[in-house]
Amino acid sequence: MEHGSPTLTLDFFGVPIVFELATSLMIIITCVVIFLTLFFMTRKLSVRPSGKGQVLVEALMNFIKGIIKSNMAWKDGAQFHFLALTLFLFIIVGNLIGIPFSFVAPDAEHTLWIKSPTADPVVTLTLAGLMIVMTHYYGVKAQGMGGYLKQYITPMWWLAPIKIIEEFTYNLTLGLRLYGNVYAGEILLLLLLQLVTTGGILGAVGGFVPMMVWQGFKVFIGAIQAFIFVMLSMVYLSHKLSDDH
């Protein structure tokens, strides 16, 4: 079953700028959910942790710190701590937010309003692009333009074309891996949902258990994919930061 996606097109000096409304809405909802959750988890901070919220946030911070530390020295990586934290949270919440709810509007196009924002290649590729552009920026910043360019001709000068292509494949693999995992999971979830809701008694009974299993698996995949995305971003960053790679 096809799901329509409503768009809004703004004309910007002759260039059409297309907004996918459902995805945009979910991006904003995801951000708001993350912010409110964390904001209210960390209102009563103390050196001796008094609530579960603070302990959880600290555990998360240490977890991300561990990811960064496994790729680069902490004195280099500390500046990416907040970015990696926010990225991890955005991806994991974006992945998970499509699991419990999915709202298909009862209009002719079957508009899917509530879904994972990360089930959209534009979103994942934009995030991946942001990370890759950032690696180049910090690469130049850390090693200077000369050192940065020199990376393309080491160890062999004729490897330069491959190295340049590699930068684009980083972007694509990083974004499409996340998109593929989440989108596939979402499609299967929607199919199971249709089976449960329209398949009669047999469909409802037969589809319920697989749907539960698949939701559990999707939680697992969502967490793993968020971890992988942040981990790989930091790996690419560390490649650009250090001169001995």
Place this chain on the structure above:
Amino acid sequence: MELLILGAAGETMGTAIGTSLVLLVSFLTLLLVLSYFVWKPVKKIMDDREQIIHDDIDSAEQRRVEAERLKEENEALLKQTQSEISELMENAKGQAKREQESIINDAQTRASQMIQEAKGDIEREKEQAIRDINDQVAELSVLIAEKMIVKEINKDDQKNLVKKYLQKAGDK
């Protein structure tokens, strides 16, 4: 980008730059807002805690060293005090012994002196007593003689009388 993903998605995907913009703006806003409201305060608390733990460990180490030093000082002081005390005890014992001896000596000399005096006194009393007895004997002799003269007695009687009186005087 268009080429790469058009196959997978509909015709709107390739040009959905607006969604990208929404994502970038939202994500960067989320990053800034979370950094300000959540990450920085939590990080500060964690750093504070780390600092406090470091300080505690440092001060504990410092206190341990200080305690060790004080302990050594106290032990040295204790040892010194003990030796002083034993020295004092030794002195006191010696002095006490000397005093005891001198007291005993004094007592002995005084006692022997007193014995000497008592002996002298006894001697003198004795002599005095003997002298008194002699005097009395003489007087009695005179008395007896007078009675003899008054009574007119013979030689044997007189002898007996003298004997008798002498005996009487001796019994007294």
